[in-house]
Amino acid sequence: MPPRTTQFKSNKVNTTLVVDASKSSSSPIVTYTIPSSSSSSTNIPSIDLTNLQSTPSPTPLRILIIGCGVGGLSAAIGLSLTGHKVSIYETVNSIKEVGAGIQIAPNASRILERFGVLEELKKEGIMLERNSLRRWEDDGEIGWVGLMPAVGKKYNAPLMVVHRADLQRILLHRAISLGVKIYTSSQIIAISPDFSNPSIKLWNGEWITGDLVIAADGIKSFVRGEIARRKGYKDSTVSTGDAAYRVLIDEERMRGNEKMLKLLRGDVGVRWMGPGGHIMAYPLRSHKLYNMVLIHPIRPHQVDNESWTSPGTKAEMLKQYSGWNSTVRQLLSYVPDDGEVMEWTLNSHSPLPSWVEGRFVLMGDACHPMLPYVAQGAANAIEDAGVLTMALAMVSSTERIEDALKVYEVIRKERGEAIQASARDTQRALHFADGREQEERDRRIRESTEAARKGSEEGKRNPDLWADQQWQEFMWGVDVMRETVERWDEITSHRSR
Ligand SMILES: Cc1cc2nc3c(=O)[nH]c(=O)nc-3n(C[C@H](O)[C@H](O)[C@H](O)COP(=O)(O)OP(=O)(O)OC[C@H]3O[C@@H](n4cnc5c(N)ncnc54)[C@H](O)[C@@H]3O)c2cc1C
Numbered sequence: 001m002p003p004r005t006t007q008f009k010s011n012k013v014n015t016t017l018v019v020d021a022s023k024s025s026s027s028p029i030v031t032y033t034i035p036s037s038s039s040s041s042t043n044i045p046s047i048d049l050t051n052l053q054s055t056p057s058p059t060p061l062r063i064l065i066i067g068c069g070v071g072g073l074s075a076a077i078g079l080s081l082t083g084h085k086v087s088i089y090e091t092v093n094s095i096k097e098v099g100a101g102i103q104i105a106p107n108a109s110r111i112l113e114r115f116g117v118l119e120e121l122k123k124e125g126i127m128l129e130r131n132s133l134r135r136w137e138d139d140g141e142i143g144w145v146g147l148m149p150a151v152g153k154k155y156n157a158p159l160m161v162v163h164r165a166d167l168q169r170i171l172l173h174r175a176i177s178l179g180v181k182i183y184t185s186s187q188i189i190a191i192s193p194d195f196s197n198p199s200i201k202l203w204n205g206e207w208i209t210g211d212l213v214i215a216a217d218g219i220k221s222f223v224r225g226e227i228a229r230r231k232g233y234k235d236s237t238v239s240t241g242d243a244a245y246r247v248l249i250d251e252e253r254m255r256g257n258e259k260m261l262k263l264l265r266g267d268v269g270v271r272w273m274g275p276g277g278h279i280m281a282y283p284l285r286s287h288k289l290y291n292m293v294l295i296h297p298i299r300p301h302q303v304d305n306e307s308w309t310s311p312g313t314k315a316e317m318l319k320q321y322s323g324w325n326s327t328v329r330q331l332l333s334y335v336p337d338d339g340e341v342m343e344w345t346l347n348s349h350s351p352l353p354s355w356v357e358g359r360f361v362l363m364g365d366a367c368h369p370m371l372p373y374v375a376q377g378a379a380n381a382i383e384d385a386g387v388l389t390m391a392l393a394m395v396s397s398t399e400r401i402e403d404a405l406k407v408y409e410v411i412r413k414e415r416g417e418a419i420q421a422s423a424r425d426t427q428r429a430l431h432f433a434d435g436r437e438q439e440e441r442d443r444r445i446r447e448s449t450e451a452a453r454k455g456s457e458e459g460k461r462n463p464d465l466w467a468d469q470q471w472q473e474f475m476w477g478v479d480v481m482r483e484t485v486e487r488w489d490e491i492t493s494h495r496s497r
Helices: 071-080 106-114 117-123 149-157 163-175 224-229 258-265 314-320 325-332 377-393 398-430 436-454 469-476 481-495
Strands: 016-020 029-033 060-066 083-088 099-103 130-135 141-146 160-163 181-183 188-191 200-201 207-209 211-216 236-251 267-273 278-284 289-297 342-349 361-362
Touching: 060 071, 071 083, 071 106, 071 163, 071 377, 099 106, 099 163, 099 377, 106 117, 106 149, 106 289, 106 469, 106 481, 117 160, 117 163, 130 342, 149 211, 149 398, 149 469, 160 278, 163 314, 188 267, 211 224, 236 314, 236 398, 258 289, 278 398, 289 314, 314 325, 314 436, 314 481, 342 398, 377 398, 377 481, 398 469, 398 481
Parallel strands: 060 083, 060 211, 083 181, 130 267, 211 361
Antiparallel strands: 016 029, 099 160, 130 141, 188 200, 200 207, 236 289, 236 342, 267 278, 278 289
8 A cells, every 4th residue: 555645634624723832842732623613523622632631521431441551551541631431451460571672653652742651751762863774694784764863853753662561661650640440360251242332241250331442452352353253254364474583682691792782882773684584673771682573484384373472492593593694693692592582473464344343442453463574563552542532532422432433443444554564565675585676675775875865855765664754754744643633523424424
């Protein structure tokens, strides 16, 4: 799918936009006022995006969220800020430190700022200055893409990498401080037979009912499976042919090797591109950890396991990368023999017919699991949270919940699925075997880097989508919360016709 443009057509809908940039240069106050004469939106409040608490929803709802991951917590924060009563039900008995590096791109960081967690997150995250695109065989730099601070200025929101555990902890504390009730050891094992009845059943047999259920229950979503089963469609996945290793290397292990320490202490992300795979690497946690995700072809007879916590072996990993350059080999040699090597298979999930059934709505990996080629898993779950926050803040009575969910689906589904599908383009572009296509790609990356350095137009296009400015504009430049308010009338009036 070609990248969409990101201009907002605010004059097309019955919305006035007031931007008071004098309040702060970095975060302008944006106030939307929807005239009460508007056909379908009587009683809709004006919403100050930089102070969500200042305009509580006219209809406080009791919202049940399944899953206390990045998506569920972000939604809980936004919805609490706008006055709803939110409870989260989570399977695990305690929220532990799991995962590794996650990218927070501007499309997510502008939402996290409105949710009041960006400043805290900045203390934990690393703002990469550039991403270096390198060759698998000899570590030679083919090109590079400038990131911070330019990207932050351009999109008025920073780009950073952060440990998933830090992001989750910060979101958790914010949610608790806003009064969100979090129930751990609370696996949901059933949902009501009728989708218009928002009831969920806990493992102990207890049923809980709210006004709305948000399923933020991750890539193996129980609710997605239930909807598919009852609606009679197949919730299918297709193997990408790839699997990924994930390792974290401690600073201690690198002691004495200045070249490796330079990678760890610098603000540069690296993408090594090779035949059938690529590696993404960057520093984490105040430059004390080096994060590597290594994508490679699935081995024959490899078990299909889509879990972030499934163990792999160091020996297999070293074998896989034995022909790659000495920097990669050196880095991998630092993984302790009994250390944590995670390995999981990469499947693409087919788009779902709908993300909404009655009073049940899917969000995050439950409806658009992102492959690591795109680095947008957390960011897109946060976008979902931003849109649900705005849409449900516009609801003037419980009868209008369906309108809000429709708006959410219109704003998010096509966009989320386009970003999801872009994984295939990235996979193709980054995994060429040495030869004509690889040489052509490398030539284009070199030219793009040079043109970008000179500030010329040709520098905007790059075979690596993540580095392509047109794609960045689509991924990072779109403000989905703003779009939700601006398009509310247009989308809901279509429905009432
Ligand atoms: C353990 C783990 C480690 C990860 N590590 C990384 C990483 O290193 N890098 C990266 O980019 N992404 C990682 N991810 C994925 C990343 O967090 C998501 O892609 C993204 O943040 C979207 O989040 P989500 O909230 O939709 O799903 P998730 O973050 O997966 O959260 C889903 C939550 O729902 C809970 N849940 C599932 N089923 C039920 C049920 N029936 N009842 C109650 N609760 C339920 C799960 O326990 C989980 O806490 C990881 C995810 C997990 C679960």
